[in-house]
Amino acid sequence: MNSNTLTNENLLWIERLKFNDRGIIPAIAQDYRDNTVLMMAWMNRESIQRTLETGEVHYWSRSRAELWHKGATSGHIQKVKQLFYDCDRDTILIKIEQVGDIACHMGARSCFFNFVPIYPR
Amino acid sequence: MNSNTLTNENLLWIERLKFNDRGIIPAIAQDYRDNTVLMMAWMNRESIQRTLETGEVHYWSRSRAELWHKGATSGHIQKVKQLFYDCDRDTILIKIEQVGDIACHMGARSCFFNFVPIYPR
Numbered sequence A, B: 001m002n003s004n005t006l007t008n009e010n011l012l013w014i015e016r017l018k019f020n021d022r023g024i025i026p027a028i029a030q031d032y033r034d035n036t037v038l039m040m041a042w043m044n045r046e047s048i049q050r051t052l053e054t055g056e057v058h059y060w061s062r063s064r065a066e067l068w069h070k071g072a073t074s075g076h077i078q079k080v081k082q083l084f085y086d087c088d089r090d091t092i093l094i095k096i097e098q099v100g101d102i103a104c105h106m107g108a109r110s111c112f113f114n115f116v117p118i119y120p121r
Helices: A008-016 A045-052 B007-018 B045-054
Strands: A023-031 A036-045 A058-061 A066-069 A078-085 A092-098 A114-116 B027-031 B035-044 B058-061 B065-071 B078-085 B094-097 B112-116
Touching: A023 A045, A023 A078, A023 B035, A036 A045, A036 A058, A036 A092, A036 B027, A045 A058, A045 A066, B007 B058, B035 B045, B035 B094, B045 B058, B045 B065, B045 B078, B065 B078
Parallel strands: A023 A092, B027 B094
Antiparallel strands: A023 A036, A058 A066, A078 A092, A078 B112, A114 B078, B027 B035, B058 B065, B078 B094
16 A cells, blocks of 8 residues: 555544535645645545645636646746644645746736735734 | 725635535634644635634634634634635635644644654655
C-alpha cells in the first residue's frame, strides 16, 4: 500500500460531510504561507478523494459539470498542505501552496480582487 | 444623509452579484489582523445591505430562514473592515474584527477546527 492509498478511516470523515442537494460542498483555498484567501470553489466526494490521493486540489466544476484538476491546463496547481472542515461539516478549508502564485483564471493572485468601498468606522 | 445611508452606487454592485437559486451567496469571514478564516455563512440582498448600513455583519440563516445579526445573542459581533467579491461575482469575502475573538457558536475562535490528517508531501 503506498502512501496515497485511501483507507476506510480516510473516507469516514467524507461521508459525514453535509453535501448539498447537488452532492457538492464549498471549499475555500487559502495560501498556507500568509493565509490569503485565494478562491472558493466546490467539491464532490470524488474531487475530495482525488485531492487526498494526489495531494493536488481537485474541484467539481459546476459550469462544466466535471471533475476539475485545478491547474491541469494553466499549470497553476494547488498543493495541499492542510485540510479542515467546519463545525457544521458543510464547508471545507484547504491550506495550499499555490504554484505560480496565481489562483485566479483571470491572472490575479486571488479571485477576491473586487474591493467594495465601505464607510470607515 | 448620514454616513450609513446607502447610495445607488452602493447598491449597484449588489445587483451584479450572482445569487443562487435561493437568492443567497456564500460569504467568508476572515480576521482582518492575521487573515485567519473564521467562518463561512450565507447572505441575501437584505443581509448585505444591513451589513453595509450598520458596519456589523448580517447573514441569512438558512436553518432559521431569517436575517441573522451575527453576535446579537452571543455578543460576538463581527465589525466590517473590508469587503470583497470574487471574479465570478458569486462569493463574498469580508475582513472583520471579531469581537470576543470567538466566531464559532461552539466556542472556538474559528469554525474550521476539524483537522483532517493528510499524508505529508
